[in-house]
Amino acid sequence: MSIRGRAYIAGAYEHPGRHLPDQSLMEIHARVCVGALADAGLTMTDVDAYFGAGDSPGLGPLSMMEYLGIGATYMDSTELGGSAYLAHVNHAAAAIAAGKCRVALVSLAGKPRTGGRPPGGGGGSSAPEADFENLWGNTVVSAYAMAARRHMHEYGTTSEQLAAIKVAASVHAQHNPDAMLQDVVTVSEVIESPLIADPLHRLDCCVITDGGGAVVVVSPEVAADLERHCVPVLGAGEAPKHTNNGRIDLTHTGAVWSGPLAFAEAGVSRNDVDYVSIYDSFTITVLQTLEDLGFCEKGKGGGFVSDGMLQAPDGGLPFNTDGGGLCNNHPGNRGGMTKIIEAVRQLRGEANPAVQVPDCEVAxxxxxxxxxxxxxxxxxxxxxxEI
Amino acid sequence: MSDDTPALPTNAPHPNEDSKPFWDAAAEGRFALQHCDDCDTVIWWPRALCPACSSFDLTWYDASGNGRVYSYTVVHRSVGGWNAVTPYVVAYVELDEGPRVMTNIVDCDPDAVSIDAPVRVVFHDTGEGWALPRFTLA
Known part of the structure; x- marks a missing residue:
């Protein structure tokens, strides 16, 4: 069984706020849920499945389902950090294909700009690896910096090449009035910004924002009854990668496994892809991911991202046309949701006109x-x- | 125990049933590893079963304490008490026995650290009866 064409994204909504001290975490969830349902032409009473990750306050998805007033036949609290929401769409599509539900709501919210829980990607103090990774002053940035350093060592990748990724994101963000950072930057400005964890500079890092987003995934039957352009899900792949019993390899990501699964299920090739939303917590995240998805040869990502390859609308592989996490929004320190939302905008032809990819058919x-x-x-x- | 005065925050670990033998050894100045009696795999980090063959028959032994830098970063902006000790070096050290372990490289100019540089373990007392293994350039 495949999810290809068995589910559609009918609604997508990104909270316009980037600093929301006066809205509770729950209110942000509620506003993006209502926004995504309104975009689809649906209401909360239509929802029969809810998906929430670690940012959903309370016990798994249960507290937010009560807060939102959702009765459901299906629920899922898969937690993978920032990629959880893409997994939720995959799981929602599978559940819809299996007849378990018809209208699935997926939401994300966070308030790291206001404060509270610090940015983090770790497993917490009860994780078995905690004492072996938490006692050395390792930060989120330094962990990614070690991956960047090793990639540079093995493949000759340069800081200038990483900076080109930020430049492309900033060129896109200038057209997004909601973006946290709207100024176009140069390679020199990235490299001259302060080092946070060598070799990553401040401008190699994503923004820290409050906010959130939601998407609504529906069955083909529901989609057929909606006036809104519904975007078919073609395929998805998931893969864990870990430190492999102490033999950690910092030069590749789980995309080497998730990518082929997704392409195979979707029945498309890399050459068919018109637009990519690539999680961009840091510039190195984009570079390794593009290599591992096969858009260029492993180790050649530095050259690939240079010379405007990623810049819309004319680059060979336009990416993150909302400005991405690097410039636009990284709500709750989790960038997966906004990646889906901008891909939906592109497929609907509703991206900002200056960065809309012409004839965008596959994202x-x-x-x-x-x-x-x-x-x-x-x-x-x-x-x-379409499908 | 090293005579070096640790400049870095040196917080106590929270040993559990899996990891207590490692931390007991570190408190005595030894870097201990687990070895699988059935498939010879060297294991990192401590656990009850071999992740390669699912055997529960594991034996602790003392590693050499020698290794090389696999990757590293010089941290210039950090969080909490670590912000007061920047710049400092976080690294993955590849032990001669195989595992790559996260640690700090200490007692050197951060600019002197490089990938593949040989390193040697030192132990920093946490003050609560435990010690953290860090590494110096060999």
């Missing part, structure tokens, strides 16, 4: 949860304009 969204190339959950989701 790929990829999420990285946890720590790049370390202990992570990779999810690749492929969607189409």
């Amino acid at each position: 790929l969204a990829h999420g990285t949860g946890g720590s790049l190339a370390g202990r992570m959950g990779s999810v690749t989701l492929i969607m189409g304009r």
